[in-house]
Amino acid sequence: MGQNGNIISLASVRKVYDTGKVQVEALRGVDLVLRRGEFVTLVGPSGSGKSTLMNIIGCLDIPTEGIYEFNGEPVHRLSVNRLAEIRNQDIGFVFQNFNLLPYATALENVELPLIFRGVKAKERRKRAIEVLERVGLGDRTEHKPTELSGGQMQRCAVARALANSPALILADEPTGNLDTASGREIVDLFEELWKAGHTIMIITHDPNLPMRSERTLHLRDGRLENGTGAH
16 A cells, blocks of 8 residues: 555656657646545546546556656556556556457456456456446346447446456546436446445546545646645
């Protein structure tokens, strides 16, 4: 665990993209702390830097300047292999487009991160069934994504994110491709997971999610608009 129970700690984080002709400053000195057990939403207009911040928090990219520590580890000092390990084992990703393998069953999709981790087949299947039951898909284990509704596909994606019991669930517009009723069910699911002790950070345009989270962070022009991100 990170110092003082912090999972995420960003200090003066900047991200600059050099296109060759011009430099684009996507993040302009972001300070952020996320503690274990928090449920935080990140909102902001298009082009505000939300995706860049998510990529850094998810260890998919590293800052140009500043310090990012994940669970107490300074990300900029970590090897490529260690970063891959964190992405597989410590962060559960949920995406707007589900990112499920179309020809694999729900069970096989959820097993995927466990395969990468080297979990043996019997244990893998047991854990995958457990998390599918947890998200209400216990009767859909052998269904392929084409046989699931949008809400069920996102539930399957959430189950896959939970498979390795990650320190952080990181979601990018998880209700963006869902109808209102399915979106509400996914919001309910995230709230249930948070109440069960999970640490959750969600990037969203959905007005229902910030109303249910503990804190909302407002990002504009690469800067957090308030110091604490509190409601």
